[in-house]
Amino acid sequence: MLTIGRLSSESGVKVPTIRYYEEIGLLEEAERTAGNQRRYPPAALERLRFIRHARDLGLSLEQIEELVELSNHPDRSCTEAHAIANTHLEHVRDRLRRLKALESELERITASCDSHTAGECNILSAISDHSLCSGEHD
Amino acid sequence: MLTIGRLSSESGVKVPTIRYYEEIGLLEEAERTAGNQRRYPPAALERLRFIRHARDLGLSLEQIEELVELSNHPDRSCTEAHAIANTHLEHVRDRLRRLKALESELERITASCDSHTAGECNILSAISDHSLCSGEHD
DNA sequence: CCTAATTGCTCTAGTAACTAGAGGTTCAAG
DNA sequence: CTTGAACCTCTAGTTACTAGAGCAATTAGG
Numbered sequence: 001m002l003t004i005g006r007l008s009s010e011s012g013v014k015v016p017t018i019r020y021y022e023e024i025g026l027l028e029e030a031e032r033t034a035g036n037q038r039r040y041p042p043a044a045l046e047r048l049r050f051i052r053h054a055r056d057l058g059l060s061l062e063q064i065e066e067l068v069e070l071s072n073h074p075d076r077s078c079t080e081a082h083a084i085a086n087t088h089l090e091h092v093r094d095r096l097r098r099l100k101a102l103e104s105e106l107e108r109i110t111a112s113c114d115s116h117t118a119g120e121c122n123i124l125s126a127i128s129d130h131s132l133c134s135g136e137h138d
Numbered sequence: 139m140l141t142i143g144r145l146s147s148e149s150g151v152k153v154p155t156i157r158y159y160e161e162i163g164l165l166e167e168a169e170r171t172a173g174n175q176r177r178y179p180p181a182a183l184e185r186l187r188f189i190r191h192a193r194d195l196g197l198s199l200e201q202i203e204e205l206v207e208l209s210n211h212p213d214r215s216c217t218e219a220h221a222i223a224n225t226h227l228e229h230v231r232d233r234l235r236r237l238k239a240l241e242s243e244l245e246r247i248t249a250s251c252d253s254h255t256a257g258e259c260n261i262l263s264a265i266s267d268h269s270l271c272s273g274e275h276d
Numbered sequence: 277c278c279t280a281a282t283t284g285c286t287c288t289a290g291t292a293a294c295t296a297g298a299g300g301t302t303c304a305a306g
Numbered sequence: 307c308t309t310g311a312a313c314c315t316c317t318a319g320t321t322a323c324t325a326g327a328g329c330a331a332t333t334a335g336g
Contacts, residue, residue, distance in 0.1 A: 081259050095237055110227060142283090
């Protein structure tokens with residue numbers, strides 16, 4: 001059985017975050033010692049690592065909850081898992097596209113100014129003026 | 139003088155958001171009619187468009203506040219504006235890098251599964267298993 | 277001039293995903 | 307048995323809004 005601190009250091013998820021996950025029902029409630037402290041079975045570490053990685057991948061807690069549910073029922077179709085992953089991939093690609101447009105625009109903006117007083121600073125006017133943007137962003 | 143609704147539709151910023159901006163001091167307090175409704179001078183539209191565009195560029199309200207401050211003092215050095223824009227550009231490039239790593243990983247994950255039950259679904263195990271990731275992400 | 281529809285007002289509370297801090301308790305080592 | 311680290315609960319704060327309740331003002335049509 002692991003303490004919450006141990007679970008935290010092994011999973012890379014902070015202690016208050018673990019308690020938070022329990023609170024919102026993403027993590028099963030832990031057993032308690034006589035003194036009311038949480039003790040976790042090794043399986044909790046697996047689960048937390050799963051959650052952690054999925055978070056790193058950018059999935060929302062809601063999506064993760066669905067995946068956790070799914071892995072609790074190994075007999076169910078994994079179509080949902082595919083759907084979640086694919087939807088997310090679409091999302092990521094979309095963000096990539098918009099970030100690239102953004103990068104060019106910021107490059108243009110920062111390159112456009114070589115003055116030294118705010119009054120003639122092109123950065124300020126470039127930010128005001130959306131019409132100069134080449135592509136659309138966000 | 140513009141009503142808040144007009145200001146909203148011309149700027150693309152929603153009405154409650156405009157009130158929120160006023161509340162946090164990002165936008166000057168508007169004049170009021172005898173009946174307590176806000177009325178805005180055309181300059182408010184300029185300002186809101188600036189804010190809107192800066193938000194679209196991904197700047198935080200805090201950063202925007204600095205820029206607004208700066209443009210209120212045209213005599214001051216614009217070094218700060220450069221710093222803000224450059225820092226943000228760095229941020230964007232960083233996110234771009236990580237999103238690309240993410241894209242490859244998601245591609246790998248979704249391509250890896252052709253089963254139909256959650257029990258043998260590679261998506262679920264791939265998400266558990268960070269060690270398969272090629273690059274680091276987030 | 278009156279009425280109805282639209283737009284406006286304030287206030288509270290909710291969202292995501294945590295994080296920070298207060299104030300107190302339990303545990304493990306020496 | 308004492309001490310100090312780790313634990314507990316609870317409240318409130320973060321960012322940038324959004325939603326809704328309940329009511330007041332404005333504007334267009336008749």
